[in-house]
Amino acid sequence: MQEKAEAAPILSMNSVEVLYDNIMLAIKGVSIQVPTGEMIALLGSNGAGKSTTLKAISGLLKAERGRISRGEIAFQGTDITEVLAQNRVGMGICHVIEGRRVFEHLTPDENLTAAAPRGMSRSALNAEKEKIYNYFPRLAERRNSQAGYLSGGEQQMLAIGRALVTQPSLLMLDEPSLGLAPFLVEEIFGILQKINREEGMSVLLVEQNALAALEIVSQGYLIENGRVVMHGTAEALKSNSDIQEFYLGGGEGTNFHNVKHYSRRKRWLS
Known part of the structure; x- marks a missing residue:
């Protein structure tokens, strides 16, 4: 039986580095892909x-005095590294920032x-x-x-x-579970x-609640100190002993938000 072909990526980040104030290196050579039509998690403390x-x-980034100093970002095959934020929205990228705002x-x-x-007809909006x-x-009920x-x-x-009204092809959410009761997160x-x-x-879902995120996504990336240190299917990440111990166990380990520090084992990068 033939294996199902992997979907082409709608988004590719290739070795991207970000500087703030031309001094602080915030991410260091990050490479991720979001296959078309899939849900991907970006996990980390x-x-x-x-x-x-x-x-x-x-x-x-520009609004926070940040810039991409190296690497490129492609959306649907087009390099958008230098494209203005408002034009990226028009291309189909929508970012729900943290804090609900x-x-x-x-x-x-x-x-x-x-x-x-702008230009959406009343019938299309309705x-x-x-x-x-x-x-x-x-x-x-509360409209x-x-x-x-x-x-x-x-x-x-x-x-x-509000994000869905823009009819995005790629929906990015930053910590949508933050401050919410477990039943609401579910x-x-x-x-x-x-x-x-x-x-x-x-x-593309950014989450500290690893347990909830890995239940709904197909793949996940783990970022530590600005670098991707692990990538795999949701099932592979859930079964990884380090992920289980630090983030999927009982108590504080259930949520990245509550994890203050940890010692990475050598096999973490293997």
């Missing part, structure tokens, strides 16, 4: 370089309208809204409430909904799986 990697892809004084419905691309409300019934009064989980749903991650399955949307 605080300060490992995960968020910087997403900002390099979405073009948000919705317009609190607007309703969810108004938030979705505000996120719509169709996108209804699709988003079908994915997130909680938002449908006319002020967003600042939504729960943390509802605000995260709204942040994802609900939101289940919806992301459904969107990926039904829309064929590629997803």
Whole structure:
């Protein structure tokens, strides 16, 4: 029986280095791929370089005095290393940054309208809204409430909904589980799986909650001190003894956010 061919990457990062203030090297030769239509996790502890990697892809480094000093980023076969952030959105890349950052004084419905691309027709916008409300019934119930009064989980749903209005080909999410109760994380991650399955949307998920992330993605990358130190299928990562001991066990090991430090074993890089 023939093996299924691996999907071509929608995104490729090749040996990318990022400098802040022309001094601090934040990521060092990072290479990752996101196959078209797949969900990929970027795992690691605080300060490992995960968020910087997403900002390099979405073009948000410049706002923080950062720049790509080496390497290249390709999206759907096109080099986007020097492309402006707003143009990357138009190409189909959407980045949901950490912290949910919705317009609190607007309703969810108004938030979705505000996120719509310029030139989107009213009928197309309404169709996108209804699709988003079908994915997130909680938002449908609160569509006319002020967003600042939504729960943390509802605000995260709204942040994802705002991204979906732009009709992205690649959806990137930075710590969507942060500060949420486990049942909400399970609900939101289940919806992301459904969107990926039904829309064929590629997803790059940055997470410290390794256990939750590895349940829904096909592959994962582990970043440590700005470098990729491990890459494999979700099943391979879950069965790796080091990952199990430090991040998938009981107590603090369940979530990268709670892990302050650890000693990497020699076999970690083997």
